[in-house]
Amino acid sequence: MAYEYEADYLDSDDFEAFLEKTKSDDIGSSQLMSGVSTINKGHRQGEDEGDIMIIENRAHSNDRRSAQPGPSKRPAATQGTVKPKATQVDSSASISSSNQNLNYLDRRKDLQKRIAGIESEIQSYDEELRKIQDVRALRMREKGDLEDQLEALRQQNIFGVGGNPQGKGKQPLKDVLDYGSDDFQWVPQLKTKLQKVFGIQNFRLCQQGACNANVDGRDVVCIMPTGGGKSLTYQLPALLIPGCTIVISPLIALIMDQVHHLREAGVEASMLTGATSKDETNSIYAQLRAMADGEVPSSREIKLLYVTPERVAKAKRFMSILDKLYAGDRLARFVIDEAHCVSQMGHSFRPDYRSLHVLKQMYPRVPIMALSATCPPRVLEDVLKILKMKPIVDGRAAHMNEGTVYFTAPLYRKNLNYKVLPKPSSSAVALKVMVEYILAEHKDESGIVYCLTKKDTEEVAKGLSENGIKSGVYHADVGDADKEALHRRWRDGKVKVVCATIAFGLGIDKGDVRFVLHHSISKTLEAYYQESGRAGRDGKDADCVMFYRPQDAMRLSSMVCTDVDGQTKLYNILQFAQSITECRKVIFAKCFSHTSQLSMSSWATEDKDALTPCGHCDNCARAEREDSFERKDVTVQAWQLLKVVDEVRRNGGRVTMSNLVDLARGTGKATYDIQGGGRRRGKGKGKEQGDIDVDAVADGKVDLSKEQTEYLIIELLVTGYLAEQYHSTAYQTNVYLKAGARSVRLTRMSKERLDTLTVDRIVCAFVKHAPAKRARKSKVGNEDGHSEASTSKAKRTRIGKRKYLDEDEEAEDFAGPLMEVDEDDSLEEDIIPPPPPPPKRKPAARHSKPPRVGRTDINDNISEDGDDAGWSYSMRQPDEDSPPAKRPRHGAAKKPIYVVDDIVELSSD
């Protein structure tokens, strides 16, 4: 008997066994030692006995090999799960010391015996493999037959061809399916339910295709714009398919909203979230168990069950009910809303979404539908991979059985009118402008005002409420109950405007949102698209207005400076905000095709390609009037700004945007910070202020207004002439400006030589100075007291832009609101927006009470709605008895004293 010992691959158990064996076979360590001594002896004897010499040499080399450190020499088969049947000693084992006592013939016999044993073992494996292969081939044939039958069944039921389910029809079979067609037998049923349950007359975009593919049990991906109507694509088919559709959605607010709507429509819908009470949870589980056991008639089944991804990832109880439903054939479909969250490459990755890969693994028969508004190709690819879904096939020409059926709808929404308005630097005036805008354009209509900070939301909501626009606050610190209450009241029309941070909106479904205002620009153009897309979900016209001032860019820059691509994305939205000539749709299309690799065609419609202007955004309207803006060469002004930046750097200082504007324009007390160094360092160590002689440094002051200079600075920033540098303190990050990579192209020249410059000229588009004109007449409501949504259409053709300012505003700092003026509007109209109707009364005449604008104190006389308990104060509306608001002076109303034409757009070639 041979014993092998290779220290580097026997594990401790093997080693124990080995010792046991040596004991039982009575060859303990003494015998092993004697083996060694034999070797030694043999070595000596080898001089006369060749045979023994061979053994000695082999043993010796083996000993050396055994002693070598390194990877295990255990045969592969013993390392994996498959183990050889034979328990004999490993065939690759080396010669043991005890073996060395055997002579050549014995050893040969021993090896031959072992080889024969392994050969017979291999033969038995071959035999088993042959049997398995036979069974596999049989099952493959059966599968093929069943697939043929399935295809024939589809052909028969979908197209009325194919003859019989065995596929022996007389008519030719179709190869592909157009899910968007009416060919499917269930289409009449779908359309009936569409109208009866959802009150919707016609399908939109690719809804019918997605519904058909769902009923047909296919895996589906549907990319539709925000508000495009994605929910219907799974809610409607769920009513036709037996069993329960599980919807995985990221936000409790969204889930509540959906369940509420469905229940209102009489659909059996439930949710299992952290907000579901224990009793309700137990009752839902009991219902699901009964469904799984086949004890619930189809009409009383839970048709849609909403859960958060965390539940799929973490709740054992939930997973075990899924198992039961699956076993009982009651799992109809998984729907993954906001599916881009699955991918780390997506813009709002959620770690718990990753765990959704278990769905296909554990429930392979259950189809999956993935929904998203923005899912660029590489994100989509990642999502499919993670969810273990097959590659996509076009929903209009889909293979019968293979692939994930893909639908996409244009991202461009014709009913949204985009517009950027200048935002006054004073927050009180900015608020006033918004109040005026809402009262003039959207009085009594529902809207959202997106703000950058929680504080902003509260101030804006208070300001709006004080002016008769009933508003609520929604941000991360508002409690769940308050959020829900606000949402409910807003949906019911009791609250008109929600002032919110980005915490509000993911999937918020209110159809008649007529306007979305941005109090500050968003951090990215993608985010702006999403947020503004919450307007006009009912398909009627709605306005998306961004209030922009360049200073906000600096504020945002400090917030995104640590984000991946934060700065690049911010520059994209700045370009959007600064542009006054290019169609907003075209900017979206170009930007998205670049940043998200979304194909340009996503912005095309049946009648217009992506690069054809929409014809109804502010820039398209402006383009119709050649005299509404002018182009100006500002190469010299850009050179001056860059010279100032250079000089500040030479002095060891740093400039903020507003420093730079003041220094370059030579206004007031223009200074910059010198921090702990530089030629102008003072005696102490702390901060010192520096100034410059702008005539000496930049050959004079920049002859642009403050607003124009700020716009020009942003243009220089996004085009690389300027760059940002950040300085973080314990409390904040400050943003300073420095020379950018392109700066030297200009600054290396003298001012005189700039005239000879043929390349790199910098040209800005300025909104032309318009003669002062009074604000347009307020919109007159219809009999319901509501203005018609269709008025927005009329607005598309209005092109006059006017700006006004109260007398008491500091002229230089104010970029007045661009008020649209109907050409036939009376110039004599009072510019003061009409007052709000007194609350809890019949609407009063619009000019009876002027609004209070820009106040930031809480008015003690503001009453609280009975239902509002626990709400943010800004949910309050003005009390009838509250003191009348201060009416602006007559003169201010009559005489607009300041007009600014300070929007610039830069191009450099």
Ligand SMILES: Nc1ncnc2c1ncn2[C@@H]1O[C@H](COP(=O)(O)OP(=O)(O)OP(=O)(O)O)[C@@H](O)[C@H]1O
């Ligand atoms: N075919 C239709 N005709 C009219 N209205 C529709 C139609 N389909 C959906 N809607 C309405 O459009 C609104 C938006 O639908 P939905 O909530 O499904 O959008 P969404 O694509 O899920 O948007 P988001 O990405 O923001 O969640 C809803 O009020 C819905 O009732």
